[in-house]
Amino acid sequence: NAGVTQTPKFRILKIGQSMTLQCTQDMNHNYMYWYRQDPGMGLKLIYYSVGAGITDKGEVPNGYNVSRSTTEDFPLRLELAAPSQTSVYFCASSERGIQETQYFGPGTRLLVL
């Protein structure tokens, strides 16, 4: 049981490039989330999904896109990377319910130069 896995661990992008951050969970959770963490700050929600085929915007969705074709996978797409997207990106998953623990992946550190 690997939990939530993310790839890559670290990436440097040039301004204007695009990339996809991968996220996979093996806990059969319906709910999945993408957060970003800027230096010295808490996590902010980018996008979330409540099940395969269903996604919606979070607090800071601009410059990102997601898809959810399977329960396990929730990739995050960055189009036209900008320096403001330099951050650490966390994927998380959970069961439905306020008492349910949200499990996080190890994070992807992205640097846009």
Place this chain on the structure above:
Amino acid sequence: AQKITQTQPGMFVQEKEAVTLDCTYDTSDPSYGLFWYKQPSSGEMIFLIYQGSYDQQNATEGRYSLNFQKARKSANLVISASQLGDSAMYFCAMRSSLDNTDKLIFGTGTRLQVFP
């Protein structure tokens, strides 16, 4: 609007002593959950403890306990017998039943440093 406030950017504690990390929250929802996560320098987010708004008892998990004062809207984390490995960032977070996304709202965190 829902909000989590952590007013202590940094805290120091001597090894083996207890330390309290403050967290206050704001919500109009009568049903919510409060979480604490630890983020060591390696970067991963580690779940520590959960408190439900209707729970009568304060949550405890080993050396971690949550001092839940509902009327004051505070959910402070108490770490007893601090260890050097407790040095990390600590985040308080909230989840509301009014929000069908079940997303977590995070505070800005407190950096705890444990010294010998």
